[in-house]
Amino acid sequence: MGDRADSWVGRAVPRLEDAALLTGNARFIDDLSPLPGIRHVALLRSPHPHARILGIDAEAARAMPGVVGVVTGAELREHLNPLASAVRAPMAYYPIAIDKVRYAGEPVALVAAEDRYLAEDAAEAIEVDYQPLDAVVDPLAALATEAPVLHEEAGGNLVHHRQFAYGDPEAAFAEAAEVVRLAWRYPRQSATPMETYGAIAHFEAAPERYTVWSNFQGPFILQPLMARALGIGGNQLRLIAAAHSGGSFGIKQGLYPYLVLLAAASRLLGCPLKWVEDRLEHLSASSSAADRADEIEAAFDGEGHLTGLRFDNLVNVGAYVRAPEPASVYRMHAAANGCYRVRHIAIQNRLVTTNKLPIGLNRGYGGPQFYFGLERAMDLAARRLAIDPAEIRRRNFLAADGFPYEGPAGAIYDSGDYGKGLEMLLEIADYPTLRARRDAARAEGRLFGIGLAAGVEPSGSNMAYVTLAQTPEEREKAGGRSGGVACASVAMDPSGTVTVHLDSTPAGQGHATVAAQIVADALGLRPEQIQVDTAMDTGSGAWSLASGNYSNRFAAIVVGAIAESAGRIAGKLKAVAAELLEVAADDVELAEGRARIAGVPEQGIALGRVAAATHWHPAGLPDGMAPGLYDTALLNPAVLDAPDGADRVASAVTFGFLCDLVALEVERATGRLRIERYASVHDVGRVLNPIVVEGQVRGGFAHGFGAAMFEELAYDQDGNFLSGSFADYLCPTSADLPPLEFANYETASPQNPFGSKGMGDGSSMLTPVVLANAVADALDLDEVELPLSLDRVWRLANPETDGR
Amino acid sequence: MMRLPPGQRTRVTCTVNGQAHSGFAESRTLLSDFLRHELHLYGTHVGCEHGVCGACTVVLDGRLARSCATLAVQAEGAEITTVEGLAADEGLEPLRQAFSRHGALQCGFCTPGILASASHFLAARPDPTEAEVRDMLSGHLCRCTGYEGMVRAILEVARETTEGANQ
Amino acid sequence: MKPAAFEYCRPDSLAEALALLSEYGDEAAVLAGGLSLGPLLNMRMARPEVVIDINRLADLARIERDGEVLRLGALVRQADVLASAECQDLVPLLVAALGHVGHYQTRDRGTLAGSAAHADPSAEVPLCLKTLAGAVELTSERQVRRVPADDFFQGTLTTARADDEMITALLWPTDRGRQGFAFEEVSERRGDFAIVAAAAWAERHDYDEGYRYGLGLGGVEEWSLVSRGGGRRAPEDLAEFADEVIAGVTEDIEPMRDQRASAAYRRHLADHLGRKVLLRALETALGEVQS
Structure with missing residues (x-):
């Protein structure tokens, strides 16, 4: 499939989404008003990072004109169960503070009013009596015995601790010729989509149910969790995702506690409620990647073969463990060997709570932090062993003829040819010339560096990988978990036109276009003839626990479900057409809007007539054939098995590969980085639409570049939040990004009919570390941390300054 | 007053x-x-x-x-x-098509503001340099695209328009 | 993020605007381009009782030459100056600096007077005004006065403007900086407020061998550091002279430190950028090429 020269799949089909977006006709959550009488919510949030709530006086606020009501945590507690997670430490997470606030920005009270202006006026009038407590924001400091404890019932801030060993890491390190060791801090960052969170919640008493419109984007494993928090059955909570979402990059997963909060408040206040998060709320209290204090040790033999790895991950989860955390530290776990052959790996994972906002999905999801260690270590080892950084990677790559490859921690790598990618990269970037330029620049006393990095991009997650947070015994007790199911529905109506429903809740990735390409190929139509509905509705369409927009699952798994469903519709059309044309079904082909006899294209009938036969004349269908043309496929990749007793798991379906090279000069006088060249080569399997693929690579690069250079959700030592505006949280602009030279090649994945792999995260994972590698090379340093701010780089480039 | x-x-x-x-x-x-x-x-x-x-x-x-x-x-x-x-302005259709062709938008949330700036900019500066386009676009944040498609689209439309005017 | 309630007033004349300022004093906020005030209102960090929208006072939008001074009215937008050949000719240092101010979009509405009124220590317009020894025209019902920029900017977000006064114009000397000028800044991203900005100008007298210069450094302390001077004969070694000037300016400074930059980095940039711009201005004006 997708191999035919005339197929739509693989072509640069302009996106079907664009026309509405370019004319102001696309509707986002804040544009919707699905029912009358909606009131507008403002949230009063804690100014304190850590404090006990002694009392809340909302009388004045309630009495203000236009105010419908005020709801506090204490009132809501009666109606809510805590939001559960895979971490078993005894600590309760509610979507609103009950008796204590644990981060600056945590919701304390909800106000509903006629409009947002009045709601904000009333929020200001609420008086909260706080007893401030000492705060801790640093993950290492939070482990100290004297540290303030966030959740007293958990007995401390260390809320999760597991150790793993694959192969024999002890022996590998004992026998190593060279061991490199690095310890570093990774800063807190957030993808900050241009559209913030938004939701409308509506409670109906009879029959008792909640309907919530929002830009929540899954994973829908959180739907039953939300229902449990509301104390209702799953069918009493209908989630509707808006057809258009203004970016997510994972972050909109963190919206779900607010959906619970708004739903419960809608019940208490007796009216539908709408809340649109403002940017200040988004930065301080939506979600973010974790800051970490990690260590890595890498063992090598004398020839630069990587023989062992030890990871010590200390993850600052923030104030609460919000499901699906602690998934971010387990996302790369099964692929902890990266793109290398190393078989002996030890991993320690510790999660610590601090007075920062809770972490969650964020582009790259654990990948940038993971690769920062591994790829810094590879560069460092190359330097120590006097091996070229490209060569040391080449020596350790998985063999091109060794796929599928089962990694030591259970990842099953589907396909690849990493050496080919690296050679392409070195050629595109003209590596020999860059090295000569580095030599020349250094001879003049200039600070010129080259960075390299390589890695795999796991896509299409196994929903069970997060259960590595539990011991095999705990998993056994909890019951089996596995899989990552995708759903797609294809329908042909009586007029012969096609509608597709997806469960992938896209946020700009062009899923509708690619789905239309797939269905157009299957049914012999043109993509623009297909309507693709991306507005997911748990009350009316098929969905699974895995539904949603994360882990690049679309091109890894969802495309297979679309193809399967479209294939069944095509099969039925052929069977019906075969009767009408009086030939065998195998002799019918669908092309150019017609069902026609293969090899005799002039003999055929319009698809509309075939479709009509199934809808208007069921009695005339072949015996046993069901009427209509409606099909839903639920597809689970067989590779996504449950974790085994040795904590090994096939964590993802496809493994793309990428490698990056950057050459830069550090301006000694200012600390500014002058990027001379940035090249990136990707294997994303078969490309379904080059416009979409290039867009994802460039966007991921921009996120990675911002993360490397500017971005940090900063707190002071007392827990006060310092990055509350876009003038403080610095996202890269068009004037800041260097040109990206991008190329791709294809190794087909055996995991879906198209050979495609999930993609979109990769560049955001590698860009931070490759820039750090180049700066380390330029400055001849072992230790470099992010962001590579002007001040930091200047200090590194001028070690004689005392940093006054 | x-x-x-x-x-x-x-x-x-x-x-x-x-x-x-x-x-x-x-x-x-x-x-x-x-x-x-x-x-x-x-x-x-x-x-x-x-x-x-x-x-x-x-x-x-x-x-x-x-x-x-x-x-x-x-x-x-x-x-x-x-x-x-702007959507009703036929003269901007080439810009919209170039945006689509070059992948200048993904989620499209930032796009309306960028189209306002780009059309205003091109009217004032029909034949801009890449640096000028990048400077103009630096007044907008986009988290999806990395801006490259926008830069290409605007430069392409400017070039076509300028060449058309010179013929 | 919505503003708290206020009364909106849209005067039809300067007199009406001044009457409102006289009545409400520090409870009033003057709205021009809105690029500083708007966000402050939305975040409720500014909570004026009255917002006085002066955007319809067309008289304030004039660019006019008044002898040796270029008078830029309170409603002159940054983009107007960038597009003005007269400004390019008369105050090239300002024009060079404005390219660093905000973005194409914000320059289209943002006013110079608004930047002066806001008085951010890193802002480019106040730095240039002070470096060129310009002045601020303040108008109230009581009086019109011209306050030298040296006296007007008193610290972070603090100026000599009395509560009943409005900035009606910025006054730019046109007899300096037209022979030699230079502007540079270091900021994280294009359009951000500078971590440190440096502006310099130099002139050779047309009546004798003498010369004058000005150097300003923004973002280092709460107000721009400025050195202006001159002499009867151009210095023989411009680099040595620049070093002396810089040493004089940065002696005893206590640079700010914040999330963006340490005091040491600011001190270094002050030195580095200051020397660079001053030397370039001197070389251009005094015609010597130094190594």
Whole structure:
């Protein structure tokens, strides 16, 4: 499939989404008003990072004109169960503070009013009596015995601790010729989509149910969790995702506690409620990647073969463990060997709570932090062993003829040819010339560096990988978990036109276009003839626990479900057409809007007539054939098995590969980085639409570049939040990004009919570390941390300054 | 002198996209909220409400304005162009198509403001350099695309238009 | 993020605007481009009782030459100056600096007077005004006065403007900086407020061998550091002279430190950028090429 020269799949089909977006006709959550009488919510949030709530006086606020009501945590507690997670430490997470606030920005009270202006006026009038407590924001400091404890019932801030060993890491390190060791801090960052969170919640008493419109984007494993928090059955909570979402990059997963909060408040206040998060709320209290204090040790033999790895991950989860955390530290776990052959790996994972906002999905999801260690270590080892950084990677790559490859921690790598990618990269970037330029620049006393990095991009997650947070015994007790199911529905109506429903809740990735390409190929139509509905509705369409927009699952798994469903519709059309044309079904082909006899294209009938036969004349269908043309496929990749007793798991379906090279000069006088060249080569399997693929690579690069250079959700030592505006949280602009030279090649994945792999995260994972590698090379340093701010780089480039 | 006390609403009349519009606003009502929730022109998007991200950019009396940093009452009698008005401009069709062809948008949330800036910019500077385009675009945040497609699209349209004019 | 309630006033004349300022004093906020005030209102960090919208006072939008001074009215937008050949000719240092101010979009509405009124220590317009020894025209019902920029900017977000006064114009000397000028800044991203900005100008007298210069450094302390001077004969070694000037300016400074930059980095940039711009201005004006 997708191999035919005339197929739509693989072509640069302009996106079907664009026309509405370019004319102001696309509707986002804040544009919707699905029912009358909606009131507008403002949230009063804690100014304190850590404090006990002694009392809340909302009388004045309630009495203000236009105010419908005020709801506090204490009132809501009666109606809510805590939001559960895979971490078993005894600590309760509610979507609103009950008796204590644990981060600056945590919701304390909800106000509903006629409009947002009045709601904000009333929020200001609420008086909260706080007893401030000492705060801790640093993950290492939070482990100290004297540290303030966030959740007293958990007995401390260390809320999760597991150790793993694959192969024999002890022996590998004992026998190593060279061991490199690095310890570093990774800063807190957030993808900050241009559209913030938004939701409308509506409670109906009879029959008792909640309907919530929002830009929540899954994973829908959180739907039953939300229902449990509301104390209702799953069918009493209908989630509707808006057809258009203004970016997510994972972050909109963190919206779900607010959906619970708004739903419960809608019940208490007796009216539908709408809340649109403002940017200040988004930065301080939506979600973010974790800051970490990690260590890595890498063992090598004398020839630069990587023989062992030890990871010590200390993850600052923030104030609460919000499901699906602690998934971010387990996302790369099964692929902890990266793109290398190393078989002996030890991993320690510790999660610590601090007075920062809770972490969650964020582009790259654990990948940038993971690769920062591994790829810094590879560069460092190359330097120590006097091996070229490209060569040391080449020596350790998985063999091109060794796929599928089962990694030591259970990842099953589907396909690849990493050496080919690296050679392409070195050629595109003209590596020999860059090295000569580095030599020349250094001879003049200039600070010129080259960075390299390589890695795999796991896509299409196994929903069970997060259960590595539990011991095999705990998993056994909890019951089996596995899989990552995708759903797609294809329908042909009586007029012969096609509608597709997806469960992938896209946020700009062009899923509708690619789905239309797939269905157009299957049914012999043109993509623009297909309507693709991306507005997911748990009350009316098929969905699974895995539904949603994360882990690049679309091109890894969802495309297979679309193809399967479209294939069944095509099969039925052929069977019906075969009767009408009086030939065998195998002799019918669908092309150019017609069902026609293969090899005799002039003999055929319009698809509309075939479709009509199934809808208007069921009695005339072949015996046993069901009427209509409606099909839903639920597809689970067989590779996504449950974790085994040795904590090994096939964590993802496809493994793309990428490698990056950057050459830069550090301006000694200012600390500014002058990027001379940035090249990136990707294997994303078969490309379904080059416009979409290039867009994802460039966007991921921009996120990675911002993360490397500017971005940090900063707190002071007392827990006060310092990055509350876009003038403080610095996202890269068009004037800041260097040109990206991008190329791709294809190794087909055996995991879906198209050979495609999930993609979109990769560049955001590698860009931070490759820039750090180049700066380390330029400055001849072992230790470099992010962001590579002007001040930091200047200090590194001028070690004689005392940093006054 | 016009005076509007706090909490009182007044009728604001302006020309939006060539048509007379009117709606009610308080003194503090932001132009972005007025356009969206009073005039139901939802194509203008709000991304930060502090004048940085550029998503809400519109043309107000010939100048670009962050509609989140502008009061609705300031627009009394003004001429405003939003993305809906740009959509009706056939002359901008090449720009829209170039945006699509070059992958200049993904989620499209920031796009309406960028189209307002780009069309305003190209009218003032029909033959810009890449550096000028990048400088102009630096007044907008996009988290999806990395901006490259926008730069290419704007330069391509400028080149085609300039060449067409020279022929 | 919505503003708290306020009264909106749109005067039809300067007199009406001044009457409101006289009545409300520090409870009033003047709205021009709105790029500083708008966000402050939305975040409720500014909570004026009255907002005075001066955007319809067309008289304030004039660019006019008044002898040796270029008078830029309170409603002159940054983009107007960038597009003005007269400004390019008369105040090239300002024009060079404005390219660093905000973005294409914000320059289209943002006013110079608004930047002066806001008085951010890193802002480019106040730095240039002070470096060129310009002045601020303040108008109230009581009086019109011209306050030298040296006296006007008193610290972070603090100026000599009395509560009943409005900035009606910025006054730019046109007899300096037209022979030699230079502007540079270091900021994280294009359009951000500078971590440190440096502006310099130099002139050779047309009546004798003498010369004058000015150097300003923004973002280092709460107000721009400025050195202006001159002499009867151009210095022989411009680099040595620049070093002396810089040493004089940066002696005893206590640079700010914040999330963006340490005091040491600011001190270094002050030194580095200051020397660079001053030397370039001197070389251009005094015609010597130094190594």
